[in-house]
Amino acid sequence: MTLLPIHTLIKPIRTAFNQCNQMILEAPTGAGKSTALPLAMLDWDEIDGKILMLEPRRVAARNVAQFIARQRGSALGDEVGYRVRGESKVSANTRLEIVTEGVLTRMIQRDPELTGIALVIFDEIHERHLTTDLGLALALEIQSSFREDLKLLAMSATLAGLPLAKLMPNAAMLSSEGRSFPVEQGYRAAPVQAKWLEHMAKVILEQLAIHSEGSLLAFLPGQGEIHKLHSMLAPRLAADKFSLCPLYGSLPAKAQDIAIAPAAKGIRKVVLATNVAESSLTIEGITQVVDSGYKRQASFNPKTGGTRLSLKRISQASAAQRSGRAGRLMAGFSTRLWSQEEQGRLNQADEPEVVHTDLISMVLDGAYWGVKALNELPLLTLPSPANENVAWQLLASLEMVDTKRAITAHGRAAYELGCQPRLAHMLLTAKELSKQDGNDNLAVLACIIAGTLEARGRSRKGADISHYFAETLASESAKQIRQWINTLKLNCSAGQGLAAVARSAASDDIAMLLAFAYPDRVAKMRGVSGYQLAGGTGVELPSEDALAGQPWLVIADFQETEGRSSGKVYLATPLNEQLFTEQLSGLVDTIEYGGWDDVKGRFFAENQRRIGQILLSKTPIKTLDKQLIKNAIVEQVKLKGLGLLKFDDRTEQLRFRVAIAAKFDTSHDWPALDDAALIASLDEWLSPYLDDVRNIGQLQKLDCYTLLQNIMPWATQQQLERLLPTKWLMATGTHAKIEYDAEHRGRLNVRLQEAFGMQESPKLANGKLVVTMELLSPARRPLALTADLASFWQGPYEHVKKEMKGRYPKHLWPDDPANTQPTKFTKKKTFNSQ
Known part of the structure; x- marks a missing residue:
């Protein structure tokens, strides 16, 4: 450990922390920043308190904590421990605690002064995980408001494309050499890109034959590809010579430890990993890397409320990290399954999660902290405005924030449950209903459902969520379920009590609970295998699934895929329509709606019962209201376009003139008169003049030139005549x-x-x-x-x-x-x- 490059910086780092409380450290792969540095800090007298180190990934947090504990000669959980969601090894004696997955932000929210914490280290900050960005922002707020003595250390393998210096302008800047052996780099692009996985299997077998010593690490985009490649390689690698080890985030801890541990004598390991193996993790014996060059990225779609999974090329920074794994312990070999020319076209660095992911949990964190918008926090990168707006709207619909975005008592209780906001709302609502009935079984069932939805890794038993309850109760998720039961103070004995509730769960109760969590995902059958969600988007259920043909569902989990117009349903439950008049009546809106009947050539008005965009029933309104007619006309124009209004040449010329004036004259505020802008503002310029319009013929006789001209003040109209006469x-x-x-x-x-x-x-x-x-x-x-x-x-x-x-x-x-x-x-x- 004393030979690692970071040791040349131990003294400068110590000196710098005696002069300022912020530091940015750039230390490439192999420098020892994640292990040797915190290990040395445990012996610094000036660090009067606990050290927290944030690791973005669970497998790395556990591995680093175990390694440092061994170096100190102490049991894990004594002087050195870790805390990840649902699992912890800490004690009153713990002085170095490795935390991850939002644990730090919750520690800050519970104790904004971070009592007893002297130093917070943010490791691998270049990976730009959402929780890391938020944790750093909250820590900076604490340091500037409550704890000027709190020391913050941001560590990154690379500072390329990372605006840390802008966020922390007064921080000390230090850079370390990496420690890596030479890595021979090769490129082997797949002849047919659609068959890249088969090509990867071929390259791995070739590399194992060429290089007769050392283990091999293969990088793949996801768990599915790992299992497919495993099935391709297993029959072709002798079990007495090779050990095939998967490695991904949802893998049980024991299986992760097997992938990381040294291979048995005479055995060469072939580790099939996702990007969890990119950094902060040394896998013993690796001398070869084969990199697919792909990652699987989940991007939130604010229009549908769903997440789209897509296969994307990694960045140059990520490719360098992956190749470096081959040279951690000795000279190695790396093979990239793309061309050298394509390497030059890769993005320099990975896109931060905050610009493409679902922000509802982060927004609830912000509301709990007291901000009304995430840009009030000192973030490295501002979030997607569309994604943030959707998150605030959903929190408001779940009554977790009020109209001014202030957190409610319900929102505070939901946050403190420590689960996804939708599920927290379901748990709290179920508890209230259980209290009314004098029976906690409904709330216990809600805990089982939440545990099933948050479970990492799941077998394939169709879309019906009830098929996974027993599996969930036999997994790590059972611990989290019992924790919610205790937090909510529910009456249910562990083990047999949970199993009994799961077995006897009524379909209507499951549907009702899921509808509390996902009111926008109540779905009505449309066509053969399609469903329309209350939020408006379409999803599909495989025709062979047991739920196929159900007239109504509640969709708990669906994903969009590139190239497909409809999302694929993964978890759902059948829904009895009768619930809309009983327990789920609160989801139903009754509105007066006016529309245009193309067949009869007239307007109509009706009372509609709707769940979101799904029509439940309708009854005619005999006496037509003027406002309903106006609304119907506006709706028709939005649907069919401005062609319904018959813009004449004079009107079109006015639109062209205003557009040209906006380009050449900035002295006036020129209105946008393009189609999109006019359709968006129909209520302002068209609706007031529709009082006497009853049919399309009357609509087409409107003087649209005057209507558009009146959008501009008199002075602006005169300026137009001067600038661009007719x-x-x-x-x-x-x-x-x-x-x-x-x-x-x-x-x-x-x-x-x-x-x-x-x-x-x-x-x-x-x-x-x-x-x-x-x-x-x-x-x-x-x-x-x-x-x-x-x-x-x-x-x-x-x-x-x-x-x-x-x-x-x-x-x-x-x-x-x-x-x-x-x-x-x-x-x-x-x-x-x-």
């Missing part, structure tokens, strides 16, 4: 028409003889727009199009004159048009008038 006064007294177009051009139409004597085209918009002149024949047929009259007179005019002189001999065709008096008459009339 006519131009020629020297002959003719008011020549000017037409504008979508390309921000103006065209003046005039007979060629009336342009004699003009040296240049007119300029509009304070000289910023040169008008294109369409010069016409005496019969008003187009002859030429030019924005440069001087050049036209000197060149193209000669050709026009030769062709037109014989056809129109009575009209002037002078040799020097630029210096000829303009006229709108024939030669005879022109000369007589002179």
Whole structure:
């Protein structure tokens, strides 16, 4: 440990912390920042309190804690311990605690002064996990408000693309060398990209044959690919020579330990891992890496409320981290399954989670902390505005925040349960109903459902969530379920009591509870295998699934996939429609709706019972209300477009002129009159003029020019006339028409003889727009199009004159048009008038 590169910085780090309380440390793979540094800090007298170190991944947190404990010669959980969600090894003697998965943020929320904590270390901050970004933001707030003595250390393998210095401008900056042996880098792109997994299996077998010593680490995007590759390799690798070890986040701890531990004597390990093995984790004996170059990224879709899983290329920084695994212990070999040319086109660094993931838990954290928007926190990267707005709206619908985004008592209770906000709402609601019934079984069932939904790793037994209850109770999730039962103070004996509740759970109760958590995912059958969610989006259930054909479902888990229009249902339960008149009546809205009947050619009005965008029933309203009719017209225009209004040429010209004015004149606030803007603002400019409109014919007679013109104040209308007139006064007294177009051009139409004597085209918009002149024949047929009259007179005019002189001999065709008096008459009339 004393030979690791970080040891050359131990003294500078110690000195720097005696001068300031913030530090940024860049230390590449193998430097020892995650192990040797916190190990040394345990002996620093000036650190008067506990050290917290945040590790983004559970497997790394456990592994690092175990390693440092061994180095100290103490039992895990004594001087050195760890705390991850649902599992902890700490005691009153613990001085170094490795934490992860939002544990730090909850520690801060419970104790904003972090009593007894002297130093917080943020390891692998370059991975940009949501919980890491939030934890750093809250720690900075604490340091600036309550705890100026609190020391903060942000550590990263690379600072490329990481705005840490901007967020922490007064921090000491230190950089360490990495410790890695030479890694021979190769590129083996798949001949057929669609078969990259088969290609990977082939490359792994080749590399194991070429290099007869050392173990191999293969990076794959997800658990599914790991199992597929495992099945390809297992028959072709002798069990007495090779050990195939999967490694991913939801794998049980014992299986993770097997993947990380040294191989048995005479055995070479082949570790099939996700990106959990990228950093802060040394897998014993690895000398070879084969990298697929892929990761699986979950991106939240704010329009549907679902998450889309997509296969994406990793970044250059991630590729470097992966290759470096081969050189941690000795010289190694790395093979990338893409071309060297593609390597140069990869993104420099990974995109932070805060810009593409579901933010509901982070927003509840923010509300609990007291902010009304996440940008009030000192975040490394601002979140997606669309994703954040959806999160606030959902919290409001679950009554966790009020209209001013202040957290409610219900929201506080939900946060303190420590689970996903939707599930927390379900648990608390179930507890209230159980209290009314005098029986806690419903609330216990809610705990079992929540545990099933939060379980890591699940077998495949179809979409019916009840099929997984027994499996959940036999897994690690049972511990979390019992913890919720204790927190909620429910009456249920562990073991047999839980199993009995799960076995006897009524379908209606399961549906009701899931609807509390996912009111926007109540779903009605549509077509053969499709369902429409109350939120509006569509999902599909495999036709062979036991739930297929159920008229109503509550969807607990669905995912969108690139290239598919409908999400795929993973967990659901059948729903009895009768619940909408009983326990779930609160989900039903009754509204008055007016619409247009295309078949009958008239408007109609009806009372509709809806759950979100799903229509339950409707009854006609005999007396039509004016406002309903207006709403129906507006709805029709939104649906079918502005073509219903019959914009004439004058109206279209007004729209073109305003768009051009907005481009060239910033002195006025010009309205947006494009289709999207007008449809978005129909209630402002159209709806007030619909009082007497009863049918489409009357709608099309509206003076839309005046309606759009009235959007602008009088002064703005006058400015438009000055900047972009519709006519131009020629020297002959003719008011020549000017037409504008979508390309921000103006065209003046005039007979060629009336342009004699003009040296240049007119300029509009304070000289910023040169008008294109369409010069016409005496019969008003187009002859030429030019924005440069001087050049036209000197060149193209000669050709026009030769062709037109014989056809129109009575009209002037002078040799020097630029210096000829303009006229709108024939030669005879022109000369007589002179």
